[in-house]
Amino acid sequence: MKTRKLGNTGERLSAIGLGCMPLSKVYGRTDKSESIKLLHEALDLGVNFWDTADMYGKGENEEIISTVLKDNRDKIFIATKFGFRFNDTENTVHSPFNSYFDGSPEWMRQAVELSLKRLKVDVIDLYYAHRVDPNIPIEETVGAMAELVKEGKVRYLGLSEASSESLKRANAIHPIAALQSEYSVLTREVEKDILATARSLNISLVPYSPLARGLFNIINQTRDFQEGDFRKNLPRFQDENLENNIMLAEAWNEFAKTKEISGTQLALAWVLAQGEDIIPIPGTKRSKYLRENIEAVSIELSPEDLQQMDEILIKYPNTGERYPEASLKLVNN
Structure with a gap:
C-alpha cells in the first residue's frame, strides 16, 4: 500500500482510507459479522x-x-466526528435528513466521551467537527476541541465541509490537520477556492464519497434501491438527474473498459491524481469493492486520459445537487 502524509502532522497514512459509514444501515441491509470480516481484510x-x-x-x-x-x-489511525444529533422522535438508524447539528463545546464534551467509550480507546487520532455550526463562531468550536488535544483525548483536529474562510479562522486557533469534504468527478466545489486555502495552510483534503456514492457500479440498481438506502433522497438519484447520470455512468464505464479497469477504479484514480495531499476514504461493505479500490492506487492517468474524462463529464452536465436543500445549508460554511 502506498502512503501519503497527513497535513502538517508527519503521519503517513494509506493512500486511500476506509469510509466505514456503509457498515451501518445507510445503503440498505448490513451484517455485523461481515462488517468485522471486512475490517480485518x-x-x-x-x-x-x-x-x-x-x-x-x-x-x-x-x-x-x-x-x-x-x-x-x-x-x-482512527478518525471520528461529532456534531449531528438525532431528533428524539425519530427511529431511523441513520439519516442526515432527520438530524440537527450542534457544534457547541457543551455537546462536544459529551460526544467525545461517548466516542472514546464506544471505540474502546484512550485517544482518538483525528477528531472532526462534522460540520461548521452557523450559529457558533468557529473559533469557539475549535478552541474547545483544542482543549481535548491538551488533555490527551485527541491527537489531531479536523473540520468537515468548511469554507475557505472558516479554515483560515480555525487554523489560527489550532492547527487543522485535515478537511473532509465531498469530492469526486461529480462534486468539485472545493476546487473554487477551498482546496487552494487548504494547501496554503498544509491541510490535507480527505474526500468522502469519492466514488460519487457508488454511481459507477450501481447504475442498474438506481431505480430500485434497497429499503433504508438514503440515496433515494438525493437529487442526483431522482427524475431527470438520474437519467442524465445513468447515461454519464454508462459512458464513463465504457471508457474505463478501454483501460481494462472498472468505472469505480477510474473515478477513484481521478481523485488520487488531483494531488499527493489528497487522501480519499471510499466506503464499502463488500470485499470485492474494497480490493478494487485498493488496486486504484496503482492506476496512472495520462493527460489524454484526463481530457477524455472531462469530455464525458461535459457531455452530461445535468447531474443535480448532491444533497436536498436543507442539507446543503450545512456544507461549505
Whole structure:
C-alpha cells in the first residue's frame, strides 16, 4: 500500500482510507459479522486510515470498529466526528435528513466521551467537527476541541465541509490537520477556492464519497434501491438527474473498459491524481469493492486520459445537487 502524509502532522497514512459509514444501515441491509470480516481484510491489505462518526448507526458504527481496533490499536489511525444529533422522535438508524447539528463545546464534551467509550480507546487520532455550526463562531468550536488535544483525548483536529474562510479562522486557533469534504468527478466545489486555502495552510483534503456514492457500479440498481438506502433522497438519484447520470455512468464505464479497469477504479484514480495531499476514504461493505479500490492506487492517468474524462463529464452536465436543500445549508460554511 502506498502512503501519503497527513497535513502538517508527519503521519503517513494509506493512500486511500476506509469510509466505514456503509457498515451501518445507510445503503440498505448490513451484517455485523461481515462488517468485522471486512475490517480485518482492510487491515491485512494495508488500509490503516479508518473513518467513522458518532452519528453512523447512532454510535453502532464505532462499536463495530472497536471489535477490531482494540486488538490492533497501533496499526490503525482512527478518525471520528461529532456534531449531528438525532431528533428524539425519530427511529431511523441513520439519516442526515432527520438530524440537527450542534457544534457547541457543551455537546462536544459529551460526544467525545461517548466516542472514546464506544471505540474502546484512550485517544482518538483525528477528531472532526462534522460540520461548521452557523450559529457558533468557529473559533469557539475549535478552541474547545483544542482543549481535548491538551488533555490527551485527541491527537489531531479536523473540520468537515468548511469554507475557505472558516479554515483560515480555525487554523489560527489550532492547527487543522485535515478537511473532509465531498469530492469526486461529480462534486468539485472545493476546487473554487477551498482546496487552494487548504494547501496554503498544509491541510490535507480527505474526500468522502469519492466514488460519487457508488454511481459507477450501481447504475442498474438506481431505480430500485434497497429499503433504508438514503440515496433515494438525493437529487442526483431522482427524475431527470438520474437519467442524465445513468447515461454519464454508462459512458464513463465504457471508457474505463478501454483501460481494462472498472468505472469505480477510474473515478477513484481521478481523485488520487488531483494531488499527493489528497487522501480519499471510499466506503464499502463488500470485499470485492474494497480490493478494487485498493488496486486504484496503482492506476496512472495520462493527460489524454484526463481530457477524455472531462469530455464525458461535459457531455452530461445535468447531474443535480448532491444533497436536498436543507442539507446543503450545512456544507461549505
